[in-house]
Amino acid sequence: xxxxxxxxxxxRLHDNAxxxxxxxxxxxxxxxxxLDPTFDRxxxxxxxxHFLLESLxxxxxxxxxxxxxxxxxxxxxxxxVLSELFEGSGEFRLGSLFYERDIEPYARARDxxxxxxxxxxxxxxxxxxxxxxxxxxxVVQAPGFKPPIAMSSIQNLVKKHGPIPKATGAPKYLPAxxxxxxxxxxxxxxxxxxxxxxxxxRHLMPGxxxxxxxxxxxxxxxxxxxxxxxxxxxxxTGRQGAPWEPSTTGLSPYIKFGCISVRKxxxxxxxxxxxxxxxxxxxxxHGQLLFREMFYVLGASVPNLxxxxxxxxxxxxxxxxxxxxxxxxEEGRTGxxxxxxxxxxxxxxxxxxxxxxxxxxCFLTRGDLWQNWTAGRDIFDKYLLDSDWAINNGNWLWLAxxxxxxxxxxxxxxxxxxxxxxxxxxxxxxxxxxxVPELKGMPDRFLLTPWKAPDDVQKAAQCILGKDYPKPIVDxxxxxxxxxxxxxxxxxxxxTGSSSKLPEKFGxxx
Ligand code: FAD
Numbered sequence: 001x002x003x004x005x006x007x008x009x010x011x012r013l014h015d016n017a018x019x020x021x022x023x024x025x026x027x028x029x030x031x032x033x034x035l036d037p038t039f040d041r042x043x044x045x046x047x048x049x050h051f052l053l054e055s056l057x058x059x060x061x062x063x064x065x066x067x068x069x070x071x072x073x074x075x076x077x078x079x080x081v082l083s084e085l086f087e088g089s090g091e092f093r094l095g096s097l098f099y100e101r102d103i104e105p106y107a108r109a110r111d112x113x114x115x116x117x118x119x120x121x122x123x124x125x126x127x128x129x130x131x132x133x134x135x136x137x138x139v140v141q142a143p144g145f146k147p148p149i150a151m152s153s154i155q156n157l158v159k160k161h162g163p164i165p166k167a168t169g170a171p172k173y174l175p176a177x178x179x180x181x182x183x184x185x186x187x188x189x190x191x192x193x194x195x196x197x198x199x200x201x202r203h204l205m206p207g208x209x210x211x212x213x214x215x216x217x218x219x220x221x222x223x224x225x226x227x228x229x230x231x232x233x234x235x236x237t238g239r240q241g242a243p244w245e246p247s248t249t250g251l252s253p254y255i256k257f258g259c260i261s262v263r264k265x266x267x268x269x270x271x272x273x274x275x276x277x278x279x280x281x282x283x284x285x286h287g288q289l290l291f292r293e294m295f296y297v298l299g300a301s302v303p304n305l306x307x308x309x310x311x312x313x314x315x316x317x318x319x320x321x322x323x324x325x326x327x328x329x330e331e332g333r334t335g336x337x338x339x340x341x342x343x344x345x346x347x348x349x350x351x352x353x354x355x356x357x358x359x360x361x362c363f364l365t366r367g368d369l370w371q372n373w374t375a376g377r378d379i380f381d382k383y384l385l386d387s388d389w390a391i392n393n394g395n396w397l398w399l400a401x402x403x404x405x406x407x408x409x410x411x412x413x414x415x416x417x418x419x420x421x422x423x424x425x426x427x428x429x430x431x432x433x434x435x436v437p438e439l440k441g442m443p444d445r446f447l448l449t450p451w452k453a454p455d456d457v458q459k460a461a462q463c464i465l466g467k468d469y470p471k472p473i474v475d476x477x478x479x480x481x482x483x484x485x486x487x488x489x490x491x492x493x494x495x496t497g498s499s500s501k502l503p504e505k506f507g508x509x510x
Contacts, residue, residue, distance in 0.1 A: 001095025
């Protein structure tokens with residue numbers, strides 16, 4: 001009987017233990033993906049779905065070219081699809097199942113149900129670690145484990161559980177798949193079948209393993225760039241000059257979908273550093289991957305990491321909820337051009353530079369709008385090409401100032417950053433004008449603060465504030481002061497357990 005390889009993330013041939021082991025243990029392998037209706041248009045922006053389909057197509061093409069096999073795309077709820085595959089009531093029957101483990105709560109629940117089914121049908125399963133540099137399940141089960149909340153603690157865990165395994169290559173041989181009837185029923189679908197909208201042309205990150213490997217090669221061909229990489233000292237505009245092309249490696253969407261093995265990335269960076277003076281964690285590229293690992297370990301060990309209550313990694317703050325304010329932030333209508341350009345970039349392209357993410361998340365939460373970080377997290381989750389449960393939650397907790405690894409809550413970013421700011425993420429005038437075309441005619445000196453432009457300047461720029469472009473949604477200075485005292489009062493009330501009345505919240509205003 002056939003061995004099934006269930007692709008979920010890990011959309012690659014290299015360093016894919018499930019695929020390699022299935023190929024070794026069976027003379028018939030069925031590689032498949034399940035299009036789960038839980039993840040529909042309401043939850044996933046068109047650019048990310050497009051990226052996923054491109055990655056599936058790349059996988060399918062490679063399976064055909066290399067092994068005379070193919071990827072089968074089934075549709076439906078995974079438990080129902082797999083029940084049919086275990087039973088053999090449809091075209092295919094699985095005698096065993098191989099897949100990579102996933103720590104996300106949805107995946108954990110889905111996989112537990114699938115394991116129960118497999119037991120019922122007496123189908124053996126084999127699962128593997130591969131989405132992180134360590135096997136995080138082993139890490140959290142080890143005696144004496146403590147959740148890491150700083151770079152030094154994740155470095156210690158990596159030291160203790162290392163060395164980091166080398167990435168393996170693609171399997172040499174994969175038994176060809178013979179599909180009865182062979183039709184197009186199980187082909188990777190076209191986007192138009194699932195989405196009415198088109199992906200943006202400016203989305204310059206095509207999905208797939210081959211593109212991921214080429215990107216890694218491009219980044220690593222500049223060894224000085226890798227060796228001197230320091231965050232936050234990365235330019236916010238693209239290395240190639242295009243405002244939407246990242247100045248950092250741009251690997252995150254590929255790592256998120258597992259088009260590239262994070263262990264491969266780790267060792268490729270390592271090779272570039274050999275014999276060179278280089279930056280160190282937390283700022284270095286290895287440091288970035290260690291933050292990722294830290295959030296994965298936390299995701300696998302801290303209950304409710306994605307909640308603002310019942311989460312021991314989250315200080316409770318009485319955030320407000322104001323849908324109008326949230327929508328203005330999401331749609332880039334806050335009246336702060338820097339924030340609006342970044343949010344429109346996110347919605348239109350699925351990408352935003354790391355420091356841009358800092359700016360807009362601080363603005364939404366403790367900085368200006370006093371909205372719950374979970375609401376911002378959900379909006380990021382919908383649009384980001386690289387949206388990743390553990391990393392998105394870990395970073396939102398960080399930026400909202402509520403986590404043990406957060407910077408002090410009173411370090412608030414200026415939404416109109418001048419040339420020298422702690423954010424170090426000043427976007428060019430071109431970037432602002434590109435994403436906020438209403439401001440095309442606004443002179444440079446008023447571009448970040450158009451409300452300061454005199455009436456005649458607004459008229460000449462064909463941008464009247466309040467008509468062509470919104471007036472600022474809040475006054476930054478007073479919002480900042482009010483939020484600082486609210487945050488301080490909340491911390492004090494958490495500490496003393498007192499029920500002292502907190503100052504009025506922005507978000508509660510009608
Ligand atoms: P590089 O700087 O080249 O780093 C290499 C890799 O390291 C990245 O691809 C990524 O896998 C990892 N990495 C980098 N920064 C971080 C970080 N701060 N935390 C964890 N891992 C990191 N990243 C995601 O991949 N998915 C998300 O959903 C996500 N949500 C975020 C939300 C907020 C509010 C913030 C502030 C950051 C978020 N990040 C997220 C982290 C970071 O912004 C992106 O990983 C990074 O910008 C991706 O660009 P890059 O691949 O060029 O990164």
